[in-house]
Amino acid sequence: MSHTVPENANDHCPGTESETAGKAASCAGCPNQSACQSAPKGPDPDMGAVNERMGCIRKKILVLSGKGGVGKSTFSAHLARALAAQDKTTVGLLDVDICGPSIPTLMGVASKSIMSVTGDGWSPVFVGESLAVMSIGFLLESPDQAIIWRGPKKNGMIKQFLRDVNWGEAATEAASGDDDDAKLDYLVVDTPPGTSDEHLSIVQYLKGSGIDGAVIVTTPQEMSLLDVRKEINFCKKVGVKVLGVVENMSGFVCPSCSTKTMIFSPTTGGAEAMCEAMGVPYLGAIPIDPALAKSCDRGKSYFEEAPDSAGVAAFNHVIDGIKAALEAEA
Known part of the structure; x- marks a missing residue:
């Protein structure tokens, strides 16, 4: 049987919380159909606690990619470092x-573990005074340990991070004096590649407290852009604003002569042409x-290791641009 996605499928998406999610005619051929169909329906009893916890955060940014290996996590880490440097x-x-x-x-904290679990939740791992990190990597006995989990268990872990990590503690730690109303300025969420269970879950769990936007990372070649188009359509379907697309690994700039060589050739125009076409x-x-x-590899800041490089200038x-897009929304 052929499963062709209708041209106006986005207009008729029933939504991830609908009783017909994954079952409606417009769901046929959607890459998220099985995830929507199997997801629990109705109000989540934990959403009140998630919304309360997320209420201590001013801006929430998702970092997405259609394909793995494009440098999404590297970008997330340095976005967080740059924001914390303000x-x-x-x-x-x-x-x-x-x-x-x-x-x-x-972030150079692979040897760390979650040190404190109190009535106020999990304490994140600090990288300096103004930057806090949370990852399942801090819960593993070894960095080589494989996590072999099905979707519901992964989704439960994501919910636990959102519900139980005390980001307000991170804000108070960096504030001068004890400020009970201190709020975290930014939460950068590094997601796995694709448009699957984890992405639906993070969007659903943050719906009540709001997502300020998503940054999508790609490389110039068409094989990467092909999946990024799906990621953009995912954001449109679930109502997440795309703050913009970053073309990573965009040529090699020789540190000696500054000559730029396009190692990954943008055969269809690269990210810039794709963005213009998709608005x-x-x-x-x-x-x-x-x-x-x-x-x-060393867990160091690229901004500090190579401050005068073309790459740091490009990152900045x-x-x-991301900060300007966030300020425009304020």
């Missing part, structure tokens, strides 16, 4: 890539830099 700004970085938690390594913002391009790979340009 004066009097507190940031949380939440890793919901349950099966591939790379954030602890990227979403293009944030800019970040080149390949061996110094970035080295700093990530992209992050300025």
Whole structure:
């Protein structure tokens, strides 16, 4: 039987919480059909606690990618570092890539574990005074331990992160004096690649407290852009604003002569052309830099390791665009 997605399927999506989710005619051929169909329906009794916990966060940003290996987690880590470097700004970085938690390594805290579990919830792991991190990597006995979980268990872990991590503690820790009303300025959520269970869950769980937008990371070649188009359509379908698309690994800039070589050729015009065609913002391009790979492996900040590089300049340009998009929404 052929399952062709109707051209106006997005207009007739019943929504993830509907009783007909995954069963309606417009669901035929949707990549999320089975996830929507199997998800529990009706009010979630934990949503009150999730909304209360998320209420201590001013801005929530999802970092998405259609395909793995495009540098999404690397971008998430450095977005969080850049935001935390602003004066009097507190940031949380939440890793919901349950099966591939790379954030602890990227942030240089892979050897850490969750040190405190109190009546107020889990205390995140701190990277400096104004940046806190949470990942399932902090719960594993070994970094080589495989997480072999089905969708419901992964979704339950994501809900537990949102419900139980005390991000307000991170805000108070960085504030001068004891401020009971301190709020985290930003929460950056690093997601796994694709448009599946984890993505539906994070959108559903944050619906009550609001998502300020998503940043989508791609590489220039068509094989990556093909999946990013699906990611953009996913955001449109679930009502998440796309703050913009970042073209990562966009050429190699020689550190000696500054010559740029396009290693991954943009055969269909790259991310910029795709953004124009799909009506979403293009944030800019970040080149390949061996110094970035080295700093990530060592858990160091690329901004500090190679401050004068073309890559850092590109990162700063992209992050300025994200901040401008968030301010425009305020």
